Amino acid sequence: MSSTPVAPPPSAPPPAPPPKDTFTVSFDGKAIEVPKNLNLIDAAKLAGVDIPHFCYHPRLSVVGQCRMCLVEIEGMPKIQAACTVPLKDGLSVKTTTDKVKNARAATMEFLLINHPLDCPICDQAGECTLQDNSFGYGNQLSRFDEAKRQYPTFDRTMIGPHVVADMTRCIQCTRCIRFTHEIAGTSELTFLDRGGRTLVWTHEGQPLANDWSGCAADVCPVGALTTREFRFRSRVWYLQKTPSVCPGCNVGCNISIESRDDVVYRFLPRLNPTVNDYWLCDYGRFLSEPLNDRDVHKATVREGSAVREATVPAAVDRIAREIRSSLEGKGPGAVFFLGSAHLSNEENFLLRKIADHVGSPNRDAIVDKSRPRKVKSKTVWVEGDDAGANHQGAKDMGLSPGAGGHGLDAVIAGKASPEVILIADAAFSAIADDPEKVAALRRARFLAVAARNANALTRAADVVLPAASLAEKEGTFTNVQGRVQKFDRAFLPKPPIRAAWEHLLLLALALGFGDRSWTPHDLLRQIAAEVPDYAGIKEEELEGGRLLKKGDFAWAGRP
Amino acid sequence: MSHTRYRVMEAGEARRFPPEAMARIEKILTRYPTKQAALLPVLWVAQETWGWISKEAGEEVARVLDLPPSHVDGVLTFYTMYNLRPVGKHLLQVCTSISCHLNGAESLLERCGKRLGIGLEETTADGKFTLVEVECIAGCDRAPSMMVNDQYFEPMDAGKLDALLDRLSREA
């Protein structure tokens, strides 16, 4: 080959542009670039154009069943179901023409022929796609005079442990059937009969009882499938939505806590394609009810044989006094700190800082194992088997025995006998209700716990602090994937109840370190500065969860 | 059948295909790309084996085809020619769709019921006859048309109907 560079002749065509990985599609005259693998309905959403639909769901197969998504496409003579039209370059979609408006109104009219018009007594009202689409795209008046279809014995019936079916409300979109078939893989649901008599039901003797059955009610656009637990408990428009993380296990599904007047009414899945996608397991979903349980409302302090109510600062001062006197008498080895897989990273971090401050190597955080739970992310199943959301985070924050220190096992086995034990979460394990193990912990001269619910451990303790629930505090959890996820506070705890981090901050101040102004946000900044795996984490970046740079996650398919 | 087909009746006992039926099913399966695709013909084998398809028979079909029983229910209740309850030896199916209707199907149906002393969807006490009304059976060119089990009788009139019922009644 010649080494002399040859100048291109002036007429040579410019180099071909690199192939695009997007399509240029226009919606109502507005052109936008969209990823090639999107469905037309989602592409329209990117362009800010709403294409009303019922049967289309981003994670379920496309069936073109409901005909609500009709649009005009330039170059196609007939109106098209948007969900079934493959994207391509130059596609021009019209959603505001008379033809489209009439088609949508006609579809709505057909759907409402057999659908009851009794929204005031239907629990779906307020989050019903049929109601919304009727309001947005339907005709106000009905021309239908005849009697509506009825389904005696197939209305308001439990078809599984959680889901109530009312077939008079079904619009035959098949989302629920596809969910059980394509996501849960259990196929409990099917259509029975045909035509105007079609209904969704189960095979006799095989109820809708898979681990995610509540999701069938989530995907149902109408009130045909609802959950027994939430049904008729609150109008949805009264509910305040707070982004949070499920406390059930270390998968850490993203949830919305739905509350009103400081009562949690339900959890709904919150979309996170890398963790739980659109789904939530039934176990986690229905932890919303126990979240309202509480029997520890006040701080208590034992004096001699009497247990007295005390203010939280006074109770914390007592803990600080006991810690100091043990440190003076026996040295730092006499104090033991137990964190928990239910506490946030910020709380476990602060507990560890307290242990550091007094110089105690005795710290631990254990977790009970649960039945393995799993949930389908967009690409893979994410599995967890911890009975707490944040064991990974507790370990990351340094809650395991330091050099020369001992852990919970040693204390329970009697191999170590600390004088003072501080348990930052009395619900840390089933151990807390095991009389023998509690007796072993009670060998300490002084035992302090924070708790929401009474158990054998709180009854044995010298000081009990009233602790906030998940809904009453904010912070971060680290899930089984090593993903740090933020949860927000739905409402303030009722005084004198406080979050564990507030108790711990009071204790830190009493022991001579920390700053009264610290919040979980400050603690997270400290974590980012001090905990190697969390270096550089920023709260603003935690939307969707940030994955730590670590090797050994419980699953292989990282996105 | 014209009634709703929401429920598949229970036979009350588990069903297993006898060896000859299994042999037929094996042969059917060789003609289809997937087991699911063979569902309709295998349901026919079930119907021919037991005369009707119970909940348990549907479960047996689901078992041999590796399908969810709910899916089998869906197909069973969609098609009307699977009998979801026991029927008599002779299943009288009178077409009442448009051509037959215009040619006197209703009076045929009525005559049939009167002679046998049964209503629609009912079976005679001796278990010989079940009377049902069906949608178009593709006999429009010789309406009114009816079928007994899988045999056509057309065009029908009162005299032919009487003769047919007489003959069938005499049969064992």
Ligand code: SF4
């Ligand atoms: S029950 Fe709900 S999700 Fe299922 S087909 Fe009917 S409307 Fe759709």
Ligand code: FES
């Ligand atoms: S969303 Fe397109 S047909 Fe239902």
